[in-house]
Amino acid sequence: MSLTSALNTAQSIFNNTGTQSATVSGNIANAGNKDYVRRQAMITTSLNGASVVKIDRAQEDALLKQYLASNSQDSAQQTLLNGLEDVKSVLGGNDYETSPSEYLSAFQKKLAAFQTSPNNVVAAQGAINAAQDLANSLNNATASVQNTRAAADKSIATQVDTLNSLLSQFETANNAVKNAVNTNSDPSDALDQRDKLLKQISSIVSVKPVSRNGSDMALYTSDGVVLFDTIPREVKFTATPTYQASDKGNGVYIDGVALAMGQGGTTSGQGSLQALLQIRDDVAPKFQSQLDEIAKGLVNMFAETKTDGSSTTPGLFVWTQSPSGAAGGMPTVDPVTGQYAIINGMAGSIKVNSAVITSQGGDPMKLRDGSINDPDPMPAIPPYVPYSTNLSGNGGYTDQLDKYYNAMGAKIDFDPGTGVSGFNTGSGLDSNVSIMDFAANSIGWLEQYRSSASDASENTSAALARSDQAYSNETGVNLDEELTLMLDIEQSYKAATKILNAVDEMLKSLLDIAS
Amino acid sequence: MRLTIRQSQNQMVQSAVEASTKMYADVGVALGVNTAKSVDFNREIDRIKSIKDSNSVVNLRLEMSQNGLDAMNGAADDLVAKLTALKGSQSADTITVTLQQASSAFSQLMDTGNSLTNGEYLFSGINTDVAPLTDQSAAAMSAMQTNLKAYASALTDPVTGNPKTVADLDATDMKNFTTMFVEPMFMQDTLPTGYPVGAPAPTGGLTYDTTPPAWGNWSSASNQNMTSRISNSEVVTSSTNANSDGMRYFAMATVMTKALTNQGLGTAGMSGLSDAAIDYAGRATTGITGQQSQLGLSQERVTKSNAALDAQSSILQGKLIDLTGVDPVEATTIVKNMETQLQTSYTIISKIQQLSLVNYL
Numbered sequence: 001m002s003l004t005s006a007l008n009t010a011q012s013i014f015n016n017t018g019t020q021s022a023t024v025s026g027n028i029a030n031a032g033n034k035d036y037v038r039r040q041a042m043i044t045t046s047l048n049g050a051s052v053v054k055i056d057r058a059q060e061d062a063l064l065k066q067y068l069a070s071n072s073q074d075s076a077q078q079t080l081l082n083g084l085e086d087v088k089s090v091l092g093g094n095d096y097e098t099s100p101s102e103y104l105s106a107f108q109k110k111l112a113a114f115q116t117s118p119n120n121v122v123a124a125q126g127a128i129n130a131a132q133d134l135a136n137s138l139n140n141a142t143a144s145v146q147n148t149r150a151a152a153d154k155s156i157a158t159q160v161d162t163l164n165s166l167l168s169q170f171e172t173a174n175n176a177v178k179n180a181v182n183t184n185s186d187p188s189d190a191l192d193q194r195d196k197l198l199k200q201i202s203s204i205v206s207v208k209p210v211s212r213n214g215s216d217m218a219l220y221t222s223d224g225v226v227l228f229d230t231i232p233r234e235v236k237f238t239a240t241p242t243y244q245a246s247d248k249g250n251g252v253y254i255d256g257v258a259l260a261m262g263q264g265g266t267t268s269g270q271g272s273l274q275a276l277l278q279i280r281d282d283v284a285p286k287f288q289s290q291l292d293e294i295a296k297g298l299v300n301m302f303a304e305t306k307t308d309g310s311s312t313t314p315g316l317f318v319w320t321q322s323p324s325g326a327a328g329g330m331p332t333v334d335p336v337t338g339q340y341a342i343i344n345g346m347a348g349s350i351k352v353n354s355a356v357i358t359s360q361g362g363d364p365m366k367l368r369d370g371s372i373n374d375p376d377p378m379p380a381i382p383p384y385v386p387y388s389t390n391l392s393g394n395g396g397y398t399d400q401l402d403k404y405y406n407a408m409g410a411k412i413d414f415d416p417g418t419g420v421s422g423f424n425t426g427s428g429l430d431s432n433v434s435i436m437d438f439a440a441n442s443i444g445w446l447e448q449y450r451s452s453a454s455d456a457s458e459n460t461s462a463a464l465a466r467s468d469q470a471y472s473n474e475t476g477v478n479l480d481e482e483l484t485l486m487l488d489i490e491q492s493y494k495a496a497t498k499i500l501n502a503v504d505e506m507l508k509s510l511l512d513i514a515s
Numbered sequence: 516m517r518l519t520i521r522q523s524q525n526q527m528v529q530s531a532v533e534a535s536t537k538m539y540a541d542v543g544v545a546l547g548v549n550t551a552k553s554v555d556f557n558r559e560i561d562r563i564k565s566i567k568d569s570n571s572v573v574n575l576r577l578e579m580s581q582n583g584l585d586a587m588n589g590a591a592d593d594l595v596a597k598l599t600a601l602k603g604s605q606s607a608d609t610i611t612v613t614l615q616q617a618s619s620a621f622s623q624l625m626d627t628g629n630s631l632t633n634g635e636y637l638f639s640g641i642n643t644d645v646a647p648l649t650d651q652s653a654a655a656m657s658a659m660q661t662n663l664k665a666y667a668s669a670l671t672d673p674v675t676g677n678p679k680t681v682a683d684l685d686a687t688d689m690k691n692f693t694t695m696f697v698e699p700m701f702m703q704d705t706l707p708t709g710y711p712v713g714a715p716a717p718t719g720g721l722t723y724d725t726t727p728p729a730w731g732n733w734s735s736a737s738n739q740n741m742t743s744r745i746s747n748s749e750v751v752t753s754s755t756n757a758n759s760d761g762m763r764y765f766a767m768a769t770v771m772t773k774a775l776t777n778q779g780l781g782t783a784g785m786s787g788l789s790d791a792a793i794d795y796a797g798r799a800t801t802g803i804t805g806q807q808s809q810l811g812l813s814q815e816r817v818t819k820s821n822a823a824l825d826a827q828s829s830i831l832q833g834k835l836i837d838l839t840g841v842d843p844v845e846a847t848t849i850v851k852n853m854e855t856q857l858q859t860s861y862t863i864i865s866k867i868q869q870l871s872l873v874n875y876l
Contacts, residue, residue: 094542096554105558109565116569116743119635119643396641396741396754405744436558437551444551447543454544458522465518483872 003510006503013496016043017489023055024485027477035196037475039188057188060474063467064195065209068202070467072222072270074460075203076262079272081457083152083279084450087287090144091443100141100294101439103134108408108436114368115405119395124364128356131316135351138295142348145288146243152280153249157239159273160252163204167219167232170197174217174228181215191215201227205259206270222270225257245288245345246322249280265452283449290442291347293414295319296331297435298350301407303330304373304387313387315372316356320349342415369393370400409434520860527853534846538839549838556835563828566746570817570824572633573743573753577814580637580755583627584807588800590620591765595796598772602789610776617772624765625650628757640737640756647736647757651728655700656774658727662696663778665717678718682781689780689787693771697791701767702760704731733766734758746820751813761802768795 023041030036038058092098110130114123173194180187194217201207206222219228226233233255240249252259252273261277262269269275295317302316312330319328322345331343354360355372366372371388378386390397411432433441532540539545546553597616601609628638628648635643663681670679670688684692696711706729717723736757743753772792780788 088543094538094540095557099554101554101558105561109562112562112565112569112744116572117633117635118741120633392642392737393644394641394737394739395644396635396639396737398641398742402742402744402750409747437555440551440554440558442551443543443554444548447546447550448548451544451547462518480872483876487876 003503003507006499010496010499010503013492013499016041017493017496020489021486024482024489027482028479031477031479031482034472034476035199036192036477037188037195038477055186055188057191058475059191060471061211063471063474064198067464067467067471068198068207068209069270070460070464071199071202072206074457074464075272076267076269076275077453077457077460079275080262080265080267080269080278080283081450081453083148083275083283084446084453086148086151086279087145087283088446088450090141091446096443098137098140099439099443100134100137100291101436101443103130103137104294104408104436104439106130107134108405111401111405111408115398115401118368118398118401121364124367125358127367128352128358128364132352132357134298135317138291138347138350141291142245142288142345145284145291146245146348149243149247149249149280149284150241152276152284153240153243156249156252156273156276156280157237159204159276160235160237163201163235163273164232166197166201166204167228167235170194170201170219170228171232173197177215177217187215202271204271205254205273221254221259223257223260225254225259227254244322245285245292245348249277252277265449266456267453287442287446288347289342289344289415290438290445292342292344294435294439294442295347295350296343297412297414297438299328299346300331300412301435302404304370306385306387307389308385310385313373314353315370315387316353316367317350318353319346319351322349367404368397368401408436412438414438516860516864520857523853523857523860527850527857530846530849530853533841534843534850537841537843539841542839546838553835553838556831556838560828560831560835562747563824563831566744567821567824569743570745570821573745573751574814574817576632576635576637576741576753577810577817579630579632580810581807581814583630583637584755584761584803584810586623587627587761587765588803588807590623591768591796591800591803594620594768594772595793595800598789598793598796601776602786602793605782605785614773614776617769617776621652621766621769621773624648624762624769628762635754636736637754638736638757638762640754640758641739641741642735642737643741643754645735647734649733649735651732652770652773654728655770658700658724659697659771659774660778661724662711662727663692663775665721665723666692666696666714668719668721669715669717681779682784684780684784684787686783686787686790689784690791693788693791693795697767697771699729700727701730701733701763701770703729704734704758705729730758730763745817746824749816749820751816752809753813755806755810759802759806761799761804761806764795764802765799768792768799771795 020041020043023039027036027038040056040058042054042056090098092102096102107127107130110123110127114120114127117123173190176190177187177194180190198207198209198219201219205227207227208220208222210218210220212218216230217228218226218230221227227235236253238250240247243249259273259277261281262274263278263282267275267278269278298317299314299319302314303312304315305312314328314330320326321328328343328346328349331346332341353362353372355362355376356364356366358364363376366374369388369390371378371386371390373387378384378388378391381391389400411434413432529540542553543550594616597609597613601613625648629646630637636646639645639647663684667679667681667684667688670684671677672679672683679688695714699707699710699712706725706727710725710727711723714723734757738756738758740752740756741754742750744750771788775788776785
């Protein structure tokens with residue numbers, strides 16, 4: 001040992017403290033940055049004293065994976081909940097003011113009032129107006145539900161674009177990491193960038209990172225589909241700009257494999273894409289088919305039959321076929337199940353027959369007489385077979401109105417495919433309820449969905465907050481810790497200057513002896 | 516900490532709403548599938564209200580009908596009193612008084628029969644757009660008078676062997692006359708073929724009027740009465756019509772009295788006429804009372820149904836509150852708890868903010 005080597009050591013201390021303080025100041029600068037992983041200058045002893053070997057990054061792969069999973073789940077759950085809130089908004093607020101159920105019951109009340117005063121034109125018009133409100137509410141609900149689908153479709157398109165761009169950025173970041181590792185330079189910044197992209201990807205689609213040789217990383221979805229392997233895999237989606245009830249949306253294909261949609265209120269989907277698919281292809285269409293069943297029930301219920309029973313035609317409520325726009329007849333029975341099958345989009349085209357609307361030259365009293373389909377004036381009977389059950393036009397005639405009123409309370413077979421529980425003679429599911437109950441059950445179905453989605457969303461957001469906390473506890477920057485480190489560095493710098501001074505003194509005295 | 520604050524604030528807003536409305540802030544999320552039940556209950560309560568509203572309309576119709584029938588009953592009773600007096604004394608005064616009473620009873624009939632409530636003719640059956648009674652009394656009276664003279668001429672006076680005059684008619688003749696000539700005009704909707712059936716041929720160049728108005732000419736009422744729904748399951752008859760026997764006898768008694776009292780009948784004839792008229796007026800009262808009791812039954816049903824609906828409604832209200840109601844005290848307590856929790860969070864945050872090594876270096 002010699003004084004020169006002591007000087008060398010002091011010099012290396014200066015070197016170390018320089019690097020250390022650079023690292024510490026870098027940490028402090030990024031104290032608020034969530035995507036920054038704390039670095040530490042690790043000191044190892046070399047032959048000639050302390051020397052900085054490498055910068056260590058506080059990487060926590062297990063916690064990162066946990067974070068990614070919670071993020072996917074929470075993102076899916078929140079997206080689903082938002083979609084359900086959208087659909088629920090169709091029904092109005094806490095009292096469901098704008099729901100078809102509410103309008104159905106208003107219509108039934110007006111019908112009862114008309115029945116009490118069957119010769120009163122105002123009462124008749126009241127019933128017709130309520131019927132128009134009901135038809136409008138079904139039309140509006142259909143339009144809103146289809147808008148929700150279109151909005152979900154648009155979000156899917158945007159997110160697919162984002163995902164593709166994130167994956168290509170991931171390629172750049174991954175290559176930067178590989179290069180840094182291969183050239184033995186510090187990969188920390190590139191790693192930060194790569195982790196940040198991972199987090200962003202995880203909110204769109206579930207992602208499982210797999211680390212490989214040379215810090216390379218491959219990405220898979222939770223279903224095992226390759227998202228990224230050396231190069232990004234293409235995510236394909238063709239948007240559908242507008243939706244009709246009968247339209248089916250296009251699927252999302254990752255590397256050629258279709259992405260499944262989420263299931264249930266506590267959605268099985270991970271990442272917003274699966275939840276959006278669930279809204280577009282499950283929630284909204286099911287709700288739509290419930291609306292369609294209500295429309296179909298109304299058309300059937302208020303249909304008129306000729307007095308000889310030879311033919312039955314839609315009466316008060318008429319509809320048009322989609323997309324031809326031809327007038328719809330009586331809903332037909334499915335030959336296989338023996339059930340009236342759901343007619344897609346019927347709720348969107350249902351309206352009140354113009355023959356009873358005063359402003360369109362109609363006569364509301366035709367509802368009382370059951371003569372909506374009879375031509376005006378009535379042709380000679382016979383040969384003409386009338387629909388009217390009140391040919392003499394008695395003002396106090398209530399039988400037809402009472403029939404309608406009873407029909408609204410009577411049980412009907414609804415298609416069990418609508419998701420509203422009920423008994424169906426064909427499939428053994430119970431959908432045999434009155435139209436009023438069906439409309440109320442439809443609200444129940446949606447609220448059950450929303451209620452469990454809402455509960456689950458509280459859980460997932462709590463889980464996300466937990467794993468976020470755990471991850472940032474491990475990887476985040478603690479200002480106080482950095483400051484204490486700074487003190488250490490300061491001390492060791494001071495010590496080094498002392499050494500330098502001492503050696504200087506010693507050398508000086510040596511040289512003094514010599515002189 | 517951020518999560519705690521966010522949740523507390525949400526919970527606080529919710530509980531504040533619940534404390535003031537005493538209902539869940541978001542019924543759908545709170546009840547899930549049971550929301551259907553709450554919607555059902557709300558709908559039922561609404562429906563009960565609307566049925567009660569329409570019951571009040573039905574009740575009005577029933578009460579108005581009862582009133583009208585009461586008035587007719589009163590008029591019939593008065594007529595009977597006058598006719599009984601006529602039996603005892605046939606002075607010109609009594610005849611005039613009887614005629615007046617008959618006229619006023621007849622206008623009572625036309626008035627009541629054609630009364631309107633809510634734009635509905637009360638006694639039209641289901642044909643509520645058309646006034647049920649048309650005054651045919653002029654034609655009916657002249658036919659009765661013509662036929663009475665002709666009928667008298669067809670009979671032979673047993674003492675003189677000559678054809679009788681109106682003054683010669685006795686009680687039996689009058690009874691036969693009313694059954695043969697008067698009854699078919701009111702009791703049947705169209706006259707029987709060969710009217711007057713079984714009448715002897717008149718003499719002295721007199722002829723029968725064979726086309727007097729029948730009840731079908733008087734009345735355009737439908738025999739079918741109106742029915743109204745007064746509860747979810749019950750439909751009652753809520754009107755009566757002018758084709759009932761009571762109304763027919765009433766018209767018959769009054770028109771007959773009006774037509775024949777001053778036709779120069781003898782004492783025996785007059786007494787026969789009074790007997791017949793009293794009989795018909797009595798049947799009218801019986802018939803009308805029958806109608807009244809029918810309507811009374813319906814009224815009772817409406818009252819009972821209203822009581823049942825009230826009970827149902829209050830049960831449903833109770834259930835609805837059980838389902839969607841929130842204990843306001845609990846909600847208020849939650850608001851207070853949340854307030855404390857939030858304040859604690861804020862205090863801790865501000866403490867943590869002050870705790871930085873920077874301040875001490």
